[in-house]
Amino acid sequence: MPRTRPGQIHLAAFMNAGPGGVGAWRHPDAESGWFSPAFYQKVGRILEAARFDFVFFADSLGIPRSFGNSIENHVHYGVGTPRLDPIPVIAQIAAVTEHLGVGATLSTGYQQPFNAARTFSSLDHLTSGRAGWNVVTSFQDAEALNFGNEKLPGRSERYQRADEFLEVTAKLWDSWQDGALKLDKASGDFADPAAVASINHQGAHFQVQGPLSLPRSPQGYPVIIQAGSSPDGRDFAARWADVIFCSHASIESAIAFYAEVKALAARHGRDPDHLKILPAVTPIVGRSEEDAEARKLEFEELVPAEAGLARLSYHIDVDLSQFDLDKPLPPLEVKGVYGHYHEVLEVAARENFTVRQLGKWYGARTEGDLVGTPAVIVDRMEEWFDRRAADGFMISPTHVPAAFEQFAEHVVPELQRRGLFRTEYEGATLRENLGVPRPASGEWKSRLR
Template structure:
């Protein structure tokens, strides 16, 4: 076995709903569609922990998207991205009870919640899981989401990030409003909590006024691990300032290398150690005992994707109704109010492969990057190439269907990664910060 001076990180991207890495995945014959049961998510967590994954990441959305044709029909009918979504923190609490080491990450929007509530929920999960919580910080951009929270429209991109910066600052103050060791539990004195180690935060800012202190003691990790997926200029700066894990999707190795370089430089500009920022691009690996088996699985999965399902989700991501454009022509140059990273990715795909909008819908529906299909050796060869070419610090695995797509990866690809010394064979610590090689922040 060769050992590398540093090893890659593996996270699993999943939803508490039907889509992971493929919009037709729920239709796959052996897919488990028992999406509303605790046993489904516990099994997922135990599978990932058996594969020594760093974390399970549950993405979220706060509406059934209605951007495509101004209707929720396509999302619901085709089981697309936002068709059904359980509340992720509740789901992760059930996974926490069924696992011991696996990191537990939840998307929570800074646009629709309050810092006190979020700080409290995440501190609770961190305590109950003994230091395994993570927060994917999103700013939300959909009118459909705004309409569920009594707003007529979204804040501008700049304002959303201004609010997010202050939101995270307040949450950090709340986690630090209890010093380490504040909980004494001395029956004799009696002294339950040392009052000298708990203080209000008295925050008064542009968006928030919060007295504090938090009513939960400082989390085992000091604070949860921060995940971010911003790809616009402002989003990249926000991630460089706060994030410890970055989730991104690319359509080529070259764009991944450019992003990786840029993010490490931005982190350094914020006075951070660039190694404390882990860049994990999303990939949809299809691993088989042989290349033929993997390609047959891929063909089956691709045949289950309805182009409208992909276009419906892409419309949601870009915040543009793609039904309004000719379906047999290329994606036009558009000004994107939504996720700029997704637009860059699909624009690159369109121009490289000359895809019509309808073809793009199918392509988007089968998930990012088709470079990771084959035998375990072939898939790991490509992963190793990306890793050593400084395009990433590991990967966000988006299984094309569950649990089978993930079982194949854990059974076939993980041992190959371990054999090459590219991935851990055992956890060396207990907390998610331990897995990621991150220090616990001082209060």
């Protein structure tokens, strides 16, 4: 396939600090050391050897009860539970790697800006500039119930709070000027007080005096990752995100999303090339097309329809048990992840699925249709890249760590052979490896509405 677009593909890895996707833990080659540092450190070493940009961990703040208003199916099938706090997990990975970026999810709905700013600045210092923050607003009532609320706020309200949350964290990260630390042993000057200032933020959701108790970190701000797909989410991501994680059921929908979000970034005064869009893909690598399809079928057989429905109910925060499972999915008012719902609608219309069939498909879906030999998989990745459907890909494994090992052993060399992916890390920080500039102090102000 002839190259039509300059540049190289970016690769990131999607993880849960637990058993992962539905059926993933049942795979014969899956390991189950989810409560051991060695499990995550092994994954980190695999990804760094393959020259991935970063690994990031999803998270939520409660066991879902979206299906049948009960935790039963979620616990029985391991859907969204158990999950470790991802912050200490990424610290364990960072300790055994030198170049791989490490990202963790933290919700603006149930945290405070000062804590978030301090946590991710600390991680950025301790990793020499490899930290990333996956910003979420939370998306299910089960989380609200763990923090003294009966219901999750509406989407617009959640994003208004998130906007102010990011504004406050940016102010705190900028509250120390670059070069404020002097560390002059002869004169006794530790830092320049004139280069450290309170922020005195007074807003609708937060009152924060500042300054932060840490100097500005190597990246200025950690890399901001975001997965908003609703209109509010897209606008938020276009202002704040360095990386957008998304999910699409076709290349056509991916191209449309890519064009819209890049245009939104430009309207916010940003260089669209500094916003990297990484759709989720689930590669299944085979020695032949037939071998890959057999591996896919083997994985699908591990997933009961009820487990997939529990997962989908959790992601869109709608109880699907209330519907006739052998009829088509009716129109829904979705409180959860808009992007997943849009993907499901596209597939349901194309395949004429019932709710039950949707559950089976969703539980074992192989995003991006990357099933085949390494050459076939890279052909499809190159097409998405060249047609501006993606700047790279978020690799979501069928099972861990073997799926990452297979991708690293077979697909990465084919990407490198075609000049589509690095053979060595180019930069010292995650921002440098992504080609995303370090923000100047106060740069965030130009992004506000």
